[in-house]
Amino acid sequence: MGYQPWTMDETDMSYSYKLSYLKQLEAESIYIMREAVAQFEKPVLLFSGGKDSIVMAHLARKAFWPAKLPFPMLHVDTGHNFPETIEFRDYLVNKIGARLVVRTVQDSIDQGLAVEEKGPNPSRNGLQTVTLLSAIEEFKFDVAFGGARRDEEKARAKERFFSHRDEFSQWDPKNQRPELWHLYNGRKNPGEHFRVFPLSNWTELDIWQYISEEELELPSIYFSHQREIVNRQGVLLAKSEFITLLKGEQYEEKTIRFRTVGDMSCTGAVESPASNLDDIIAEVAAARVTERAARADDQRSEAAMEDRKKQGYF
Amino acid sequence: MEIKEQKREADLLRFITCGSVDDGKSTLIGRLLYDTKTIFEDQLQNIERTSQQRGEEYVNLALLTDGLRAEREQGITIDVAYRYFATPNRKFIMADTPGHIQYTRNMVTGASTANLAIVLVDARKGVIEQTCRHTFITSLLKIDHVILCVNKMDLVGFSEEVFNKIKTDFETFISRLDIADVSYIPVSALQGDNIVNRSESMPWYEGPTLLYTLENVHLGSDLNFVDARFPVQYVSRPQTTEYHDFRGYAGRVEGGVFKPGDEVMILPSGFTSTINSIETFDGPLAEAFPPMSVTITLADEIDISRGDMIVKPNNQPQASQDVELMICWMNEKPLVKGRKYIIRHTTREAKCLVKEIRYKMNINTLHKIEDDLSIGLNDIARIAIRTTVPLFYDEYRRNSATGSLILVDEFTNETLAAGIIL
Numbered sequence: 001m002g003y004q005p006w007t008m009d010e011t012d013m014s015y016s017y018k019l020s021y022l023k024q025l026e027a028e029s030i031y032i033m034r035e036a037v038a039q040f041e042k043p044v045l046l047f048s049g050g051k052d053s054i055v056m057a058h059l060a061r062k063a064f065w066p067a068k069l070p071f072p073m074l075h076v077d078t079g080h081n082f083p084e085t086i087e088f089r090d091y092l093v094n095k096i097g098a099r100l101v102v103r104t105v106q107d108s109i110d111q112g113l114a115v116e117e118k119g120p121n122p123s124r125n126g127l128q129t130v131t132l133l134s135a136i137e138e139f140k141f142d143v144a145f146g147g148a149r150r151d152e153e154k155a156r157a158k159e160r161f162f163s164h165r166d167e168f169s170q171w172d173p174k175n176q177r178p179e180l181w182h183l184y185n186g187r188k189n190p191g192e193h194f195r196v197f198p199l200s201n202w203t204e205l206d207i208w209q210y211i212s213e214e215e216l217e218l219p220s221i222y223f224s225h226q227r228e229i230v231n232r233q234g235v236l237l238a239k240s241e242f243i244t245l246l247k248g249e250q251y252e253e254k255t256i257r258f259r260t261v262g263d264m265s266c267t268g269a270v271e272s273p274a275s276n277l278d279d280i281i282a283e284v285a286a287a288r289v290t291e292r293a294a295r296a297d298d299q300r301s302e303a304a305m306e307d308r309k310k311q312g313y314f
Numbered sequence: 315m316e317i318k319e320q321k322r323e324a325d326l327l328r329f330i331t332c333g334s335v336d337d338g339k340s341t342l343i344g345r346l347l348y349d350t351k352t353i354f355e356d357q358l359q360n361i362e363r364t365s366q367q368r369g370e371e372y373v374n375l376a377l378l379t380d381g382l383r384a385e386r387e388q389g390i391t392i393d394v395a396y397r398y399f400a401t402p403n404r405k406f407i408m409a410d411t412p413g414h415i416q417y418t419r420n421m422v423t424g425a426s427t428a429n430l431a432i433v434l435v436d437a438r439k440g441v442i443e444q445t446c447r448h449t450f451i452t453s454l455l456k457i458d459h460v461i462l463c464v465n466k467m468d469l470v471g472f473s474e475e476v477f478n479k480i481k482t483d484f485e486t487f488i489s490r491l492d493i494a495d496v497s498y499i500p501v502s503a504l505q506g507d508n509i510v511n512r513s514e515s516m517p518w519y520e521g522p523t524l525l526y527t528l529e530n531v532h533l534g535s536d537l538n539f540v541d542a543r544f545p546v547q548y549v550s551r552p553q554t555t556e557y558h559d560f561r562g563y564a565g566r567v568e569g570g571v572f573k574p575g576d577e578v579m580i581l582p583s584g585f586t587s588t589i590n591s592i593e594t595f596d597g598p599l600a601e602a603f604p605p606m607s608v609t610i611t612l613a614d615e616i617d618i619s620r621g622d623m624i625v626k627p628n629n630q631p632q633a634s635q636d637v638e639l640m641i642c643w644m645n646e647k648p649l650v651k652g653r654k655y656i657i658r659h660t661t662r663e664a665k666c667l668v669k670e671i672r673y674k675m676n677i678n679t680l681h682k683i684e685d686d687l688s689i690g691l692n693d694i695a696r697i698a699i700r701t702t703v704p705l706f707y708d709e710y711r712r713n714s715a716t717g718s719l720i721l722v723d724e725f726t727n728e729t730l731a732a733g734i735i736l
Binding site: 017018019020021023024026027028030031034035037038061062063064065066067068150151154157158173176177178179180181182183185187188189200201203205 | 324325326393394395396397398400405407419420422423426427537539547548550551552553554556557560562564565566571593594595596603604605606607609620644656658659661714715718719720722727728729732
């Protein structure tokens with residue numbers, strides 16, 4: 001059959017065979033996850049209990065249905081979690097019949113692999129990298145699915161779908177493999193591993209619209225509720241045992257919700273009345289600051305994320 | 315412009331921006347994001363702070379896209395950065411591809427998934443070698459739509475004459491290339507002229523703004539809905555009580571339309587069967603088309619594995635171990651004739667031998683170079699390979715998914731080249 005240019009009929013046909021933007025993103029993510037499972041031997045899905053990893057777990061179910069997830073989920077537990085997140089994590093794992101592995105930053109500290117930061121409210125954010133890498137080593141995982149999105153942060157905007165990590169788990173942003181069409185090169189030497197980011201092309205708004213369209217359940221902290229918080233240099237931190245009030249600070253009750261789910265010690269809330277998905281989508285669409293603006297861990301320097309990623313962070 | 319309501323049936327345009335180092339590309343992107351209200355306040359405050367520290371007169375929008383430390387320090391873009399923005403009818407994925415010559419491989423990377431290319435030139439410099447290189451790659455990778463943005467019009471007094479001269483030069487260059495649709499827009503990214511808002515300084519220009527053009531480009535014929543192609547990605551055998559005998563072939567439809575009841579042929583075995591069902595988590599489908607990810611079950615038990623392709627018996631792809639390619643070489647180590655490389659094509663992996671280097675392209679003159687056949691970083695060449703197993707392929711121009719491959723180093727595992735099947 002020789003090549004023929006498109007006729008009008010064929011152009012019209014392409015219209016009736018149109019996939020919505022979200023369905024295109026979904027199909028791409030499913031393709032990426034299947035590709036990683038086909039190319040690697042010991043995959044793991046990094047699960048934080050946040051909305052992105054919930055969407056990722058949902059996409060994984062779709063990718064491998066009717067089989068169960070052909071890999072475990074790994075939670076790197078800082079010990080500074082919102083109780084609601086852990087409760088939800090266990091609920092979801094049970095519901096979808098997944099296997100969950102939990103490794104704790106506290107164990108890494110106890111084993112002398114990591115040292116707690118100094119100061120009144122040490123963040124364990126950076127220490128997660130140590131725990132993550134020792135879990136990867138312990139289980140000999142050769143690929144880890146991460147829920148990072150390119151729209152989150154400018155160093156992440158330069159990330160590949162299939163991201164190579166050397167034997168020290170380092171990311172070398174200046175020497176990334178070119179990624180062409182949808183041909184993903186997961187070849188590696190022993191001891192190296194890959195991070196695969198199926199949600200690379202999703203934005204925060206896409207995630208929320210998808211959660212709404214697919215009617216996914218979420219931890220309650222994403223929705224508006226009353227909570228005692230302290231305003232620390234513009235970051236609204238929830239009252240918890242991980243926060244020590246500084247001089248002049250005090251807790252006050254506010255109507256808030258969280259846009260991201262991280263540690264209680266560094267994840268800031270936003271004042272919001274949005275108590276359902278439609279309200280949240282409207283709020284996200286109109287938002288004027290990024291979701292990571294409320295993360296104290298990203299405010300440390302301009303290259304904070306790049307530096308953490310190079311060391312092997314999520 | 316306020317983006318409150320994103321329509322859920324919105325379509326998607328993937329485009330790349332390319333230009334040379336100082337054409338103001340990052341500024342143009344920053345302007346697009348800024349004027350579509352995609353930039354957030356905290357991002358703006360960050361770059362305002364950095365601009366002030368550096369003593370710059372205006373907010374340096376380039377700082378938004380230069381995500382890596384080395385890029386900010388050197389003021390150049392090293393790697394492809396992906397950006398996202400939306401208008402009510404369309405979502406955009408923009409690959410910002412560096413113009414810096416040593417990173418041209420990244421432009422090919424960005425171009426391989428794009429439907430449209432913005433080629434940027436500096437109004438003071440006009441069409442230069444980089445412009446030709448980028449435009450040639452655009453045409454090689456079959457990007458059907460090109461927008462030539464003549465930037466820094468403010469620095470040439472918004473002169474219509476300068477714009478027309480550049481337009482004529484570009485028209486002459488592309489007359490030898492195969493590009494379906496070209497638009498020309500005079501802009502000042504720094505001041506925002508003709509990016510989102512119409513320019514008051516160039517009343518002589520009556521065409522649309524850049525954003526209007528991006529929003530209204532017709533996307534219809536990018537995918538192939540004619541030739542049924544389903545490379546098997548993963549064989550699904552759940553072996554659970556409920557799905558004890560389930561055997562499905564997971565993959566993405568890379569061409570044509572598949573329906574239950576269709577007679578299909580499996581390559582390379584040549585066995586035929588009938589599609590029993592097209593399965594998804596959300597239920598069985600009446601038909602599957604590109605770019606859907608589905609699982610196909612067949613009426614007969616046939617031995618099928620990853621890398622096989624499900625097609626229709628009356629419309630088969632070409633099958634051969636001898637393949638002619640245009641390649642873009644992406645590694646410092648040069649191509650070695652007679653060496654074996656790994657290839658990845660659809661879901662297939664094989665080895666190949668580089669049999670012949672036919673010619674190298676001089677992409678400034680578009681002449682074929684036949685007396686110097688050394689192929690190094692950024693070179694574009696035509697080669698002939700022989701593969702260890704037959705490939706099932708279509709001409710790249712007919713189907714970019716079944717017509718593309720990559721060469722991989724069997725020792726270092728690096729991706730060495732992008733290949734376009736002729």
